[in-house]
Structures are given as C-alpha cells and as structure tokens.
Amino acid sequence: MDPLVRREDFDGWSQLVINRPSKLNALTVDLFRELRAHIELLGDDERVRCVVVRGAGKCFSAGHDLGDIADGEPVPSRGWHSETLRLLERLPKPVIAAVHGHCYTGALEVALACDFILAADNARFGDTHAKWALTPVWGMSQRLPRRVGIAAAKRLMFTCDMIDAAEALRIGLAERVVPLRDFDEEVEALAIRIAANSPFSHRANKRLLDATDARPLDAGLAWEVMESEGAGPDMKDRITAFTGKKS
Structure with a gap:
C-alpha cells in the first residue's frame, strides 16, 4: 500500500x-x-x-x-x-x-x-x-x-x-x-x-522571528540583541572557504 x-x-x-x-x-x-x-x-x-x-x-x-x-x-x-x-x-x-x-x-x-x-x-x-x-x-x-x-x-x-x-x-x-x-x-x-546556507543560522533565525512576531519594534530589537545566538560552529569554515584565508 x-x-x-x-x-x-x-x-x-x-x-x-x-x-x-x-x-x-x-x-x-x-x-x-x-x-x-x-x-x-x-x-x-x-x-x-x-x-x-x-x-x-x-x-x-x-x-x-x-x-x-x-x-x-x-x-x-x-x-x-x-x-x-x-x-x-x-x-x-x-x-x-x-x-x-x-x-x-x-x-x-x-x-x-x-x-x-x-x-x-x-x-x-x-x-x-x-x-x-x-x-x-x-x-x-x-x-x-x-x-x-x-x-x-x-x-x-x-x-x-x-x-x-x-x-x-x-x-x-x-x-x-x-x-x-x-x-x-x-x-x-x-x-x-x-x-547550502548555515543550518545554525536557519535554526537561530526561525527562533528569533517566531519569538518576536507581532512584538513592538523596540521590544523586538532588544530581544535580538539580548537573545541572539551569535556565530555558529560553521562560521570560520564558511568564511575560510570564501576568502581562502585561514585564521
């Protein structure tokens, strides 16, 4: 079936x-x-x-x-x-x-x-x-x-x-x-x-958008600053692949 x-x-x-x-x-x-x-x-x-x-x-x-x-x-x-x-x-x-x-x-x-x-x-x-x-x-x-x-x-x-x-x-x-x-x-x-883009960023962005949907702008901006998950574990590898320069 x-x-x-x-x-x-x-x-x-x-x-x-x-x-x-x-x-x-x-x-x-x-x-x-x-x-x-x-x-x-x-x-x-x-x-x-x-x-x-x-x-x-x-x-x-x-x-x-x-x-x-x-x-x-x-x-x-x-x-x-x-x-x-x-x-x-x-x-x-x-x-x-x-x-x-x-x-x-x-x-x-x-x-x-x-x-x-x-x-x-x-x-x-x-x-x-x-x-x-x-x-x-x-x-x-x-x-x-x-x-x-x-x-x-x-x-x-x-x-x-x-x-x-x-x-x-x-x-x-x-x-x-x-x-x-x-x-x-x-x-x-x-x-x-x-x-092709970062799964870390996708997950963090969805969380951020869901948490601040329909909030007043200032409250949303504060949430973004305070609750942002920052840089992901794949950031360095992605930047290195783009620039060709190792940190």
Whole structure:
C-alpha cells in the first residue's frame, strides 16, 4: 500500500509529498498521522537543512476530506491537527510549501504552517469553512491574517472565494509564482540554495522571528540583541572557504 505521505530525500533537503492523488490529496486523520511521524523524524535529522511540502498528481490538496468529517473523524486528542501543524511550523529548518493546483481550506492551513509559499501559476487558494458551516481549528484564523492582513483574511473567510496565484502574490499569501512548466525545477533550485546556507543560522533565525512576531519594534530589537545566538560552529569554515584565508 502506498504511503499517504511520501518522504523523498535529496542532498541536504527532503520533500514530503501528500500522496492521495486519486482523491486530490484530501486530508484525513490517517494522512495527518503519517505527516506528523515524518515531521517528528525530520526535526532531529541534521542531514536535512530544508524541507519542501507538496502534493502528488494534479494539485497540492483539495483540503480536508469532507467524508472523513461526515464519518465523525476520531482524532487522538482535541487540537491534534493544530498541534501537528505547529510542529511543522516549529521545525528548526526552513519549510517551503510548493503549491500547484488546488489549495483549499485545510490544505491552505497546512501551507500557512510552512515558512512561505512558492506557487505555480495554476495554483488556486481559498478558505471554504463558512461554505460548510465550519469554523477553523487548524490555525486559519491565526495564520492567515498574519500573512495577508486582517481585512484580506476576512474577505477570503467571509466570501469563500477562490483566488488565483497572481492574486495570492498580490496580497502576500504566496511569496513567488512560477510557470507550471518550470515548477519542479524551481522548487529544487530554491531548496538547494537554502540548504547550502548555515543550518545554525536557519535554526537561530526561525527562533528569533517566531519569538518576536507581532512584538513592538523596540521590544523586538532588544530581544535580538539580548537573545541572539551569535556565530555558529560553521562560521570560520564558511568564511575560510570564501576568502581562502585561514585564521
């Protein structure tokens, strides 16, 4: 039986592939169990310096499987999905959501738990909680306004409108849009560039950004000065490799 989330390892980076292409990668409890297991392993894997999350087949994911919801969807604990996405968000290495095709509701919540979204030009985004008389419990109400602003988040949540990649880029939901024909190549090139940089800096920068998000500027500046982790163990080697001069 094929895994519901497939891990693919490359030189310095890994890819988690949501793998229910016949169901447009709709998200179930069992799929989240596999996703969580991969996240937990990646956290301690020092060989991996960047993680890409993407979908198999035609799209990233059409969202939460409505059939799973209708069947009662037994979860291990209250808030378990949200907790899983927080684990993804707190991985001590950059995490990219590589989105092509559908990215709706629960799928958008997964993408928002990544550090940023790289979108193919055929990507479409939307939040349909209100269409089904649901309210978010995976993080939409917290991460979406932080990404796009409160007014844009309300518009998307109230209308349930689908937006294309160009609109996602305009409002700051997607960080970059590339042609679908070049998507795989661009995802790989981006992951390689990130993986080439210091894992110490990636870990320290994520901690710094998370700790100071939404703080007043002066408080954030003070935190940066007092809590900065300074130079990493690979600093001298990296500078020596660049300058050719040994200290």
